[in-house]
Amino acid sequence: DQQVKQNSPSLSVQEGRISILNCDYTNSMFDYFLWYKKYPAEGPTFLISISSIKDKNEDGRFTVFLNKSAKHLSLHIVPSQPGDSAVYFCAAAYSGAGSYQLTFGKGTKLSVIP
Amino acid sequence: EAQVTQNPRYLITVTGKKLTVTCSQNMNHEYMSWYRQDPGLGLRQIYYSMNVEVTDKGDVPEGYKVSRKEKRNFPLILESPSPNQTSLYFCASSTPRDGGGYTFGSGTRLTVV
Numbered sequence: 001d002q003q004v005k006q007n008s009p010s011l012s013v014q015e016g017r018i019s020i021l022n023c024d025y026t027n028s029m030f031d032y033f034l035w036y037k038k039y040p041a042e043g044p045t046f047l048i049s050i051s052s053i054k055d056k057n058e059d060g061r062f063t064v065f066l067n068k069s070a071k072h073l074s075l076h077i078v079p080s081q082p083g084d085s086a087v088y089f090c091a092a093a094y095s096g097a098g099s100y101q102l103t104f105g106k107g108t109k110l111s112v113i114p
Numbered sequence: 115e116a117q118v119t120q121n122p123r124y125l126i127t128v129t130g131k132k133l134t135v136t137c138s139q140n141m142n143h144e145y146m147s148w149y150r151q152d153p154g155l156g157l158r159q160i161y162y163s164m165n166v167e168v169t170d171k172g173d174v175p176e177g178y179k180v181s182r183k184e185k186r187n188f189p190l191i192l193e194s195p196s197p198n199q200t201s202l203y204f205c206a207s208s209t210p211r212d213g214g215g216y217t218f219g220s221g222t223r224l225t226v227v
């Protein structure tokens with residue numbers, strides 16, 4: 001049973017426009033959410049996170065929104081740049097167990113077209 | 115430079131020949147974890163460790179072993195590799211002080227023939 005779902009395997013966006021990547025989760029115990037970015041032949045790199053006590057977190061061009069009632073989060077990239085082309089993984093964690101065990105989605109491949 | 119180092123980067127081996135993929139981190143992180151990435155399946159956790167001598171199974175532990183004798187090292191052992199373990203493997207480390215953001219290594223591409 002997939003607890004973290006990224007239903008769009010790929011997304012194409014024009015340079016300068018907004019990219020919106022979506023993620024849904026089923027486990028209501030998750031209280032911490034992260035986005036990772038992965039280029040080919042490299043390990044995933046941490047991008048941005050949000051705690052369940054917030055509904056928005058912003059870092060430069062990247063903003064993550066959390067809708068707890070819908071069990072949905074999204075990553076907005078504004079404006080999108082060609083260097084943003086990568087696979088984006090959504091991850092969720094339950095901190096109550098004393099450790100941050102991350103459960104990942106399957107990823108969304110973002111292509112930013114110049 | 116803070117990093118997670120995996121070796122080797124690429125490995126081709128034959129079925130049944132024991133192998134070890136090493137992982138080392140220089141950030142004094144308590145948590146370490148191994149993931150495998152397969153097409154269409156994303157990142158799946160194999161094993162994790164919350165501290166020295168404390169390890170536990172992740173989602174796909176079958177066919178793998180780990181050990182955590184020192185805080186910085188977390189090797190992944192395949193006692194008898196099989197072709198279905200052909201995959202891209204990532205080691206990662208974290209600390210609660212970082213809010214849960216794992217730092218990943220560059221990956222090990224393993225092919226078992």
